[in-house]
Amino acid sequence: MTAADEVFGRSPNASTDDVAKLAGVGIATVFRHFPTKVDLLEAVLALRLERLRDRALELAASDDPGTAFFGFFSQVVAESASKLAIGEALIAAGSAAGPDVRAAGAGMREAFDKLLAEAQSSGAVRADAQFAEVYALLIGASRGATAVGLTPEVRDRMLVLVYDGLKPRS
């Protein structure tokens, strides 16, 4: 799974064979667990989303909900290039996201909603922002960073603008 995450996160056009090589196992072993490339891609994407959900839930219990919220937002945007590559590989393999991926995605959104509510209660994020537009902004910042191929410096400067818009207007 670690090898698959790395290989597909780098390139949507990678093959199951590349994964087997990096993992140091025979391709037959990979195919025994994941009969098709789609099965493998879905498992990798679901695992990523589950990890993000766990991270968000952990952060939602933090003493400093503002730092937790913005830290999580930054992490999602920074990781988006490799996550999108896996999503694109799925589309290229002719598959929509299966039930495991959809469930993991719903879990991640729910955890992000919780993190947002905590940050709003603490006053770190403006109270009039609703989940739908904050989530759209998260997806947009992620896709914008990937599409334009931003350097980490420009990505961070873009996030300053986004975060200032999310903070309460003084």
Place this chain on the structure above:
Amino acid sequence: MTAADEVFGRSPNASTDDVAKLAGVGIATVFRHFPTKVDLLEAVLALRLERLRDRALELAASDDPGTAFFGFFSQVVAESASKLAIGEALIAAGSAAGPDVRAAGAGMREAFDKLLAEAQSSGAVRADAQFAEVYALLIGASRGATAVGLTPEVRDRMLVLVYDGLKPRS
């Protein structure tokens, strides 16, 4: 061209035949001007970008550069779903953007840069924002709106957050 813009803006999977039907001409006529679907898609996408550039240049001469800048930003985001559909159709047809599309895209970015500079001079947009991150935000807001399939109401609320982040901090 108007028919092609409408047809491909609705669906990346549309065919040249659909375009000919909507235009009320024979498919041979379309193929005489555009030998392949890629030629037609490129012409449509370049035309869209050129129109956006012309609109941005027109707005850059406005008396109210802040309203002009934010109005243009909103227009690009609102039109992004159909523009992205044309871009996707090009990718699905196995083509990267050709020279006409690239030139039109560069012209649009230059005009947007001009509009940003005017809005910054007038104090409507914060002076510390550089073109790279503002452009990334434009692309991100456009892709976010399309990816999540936002209603116009949520899209407008998302843009309130983005615009507040672009305004000078008081």
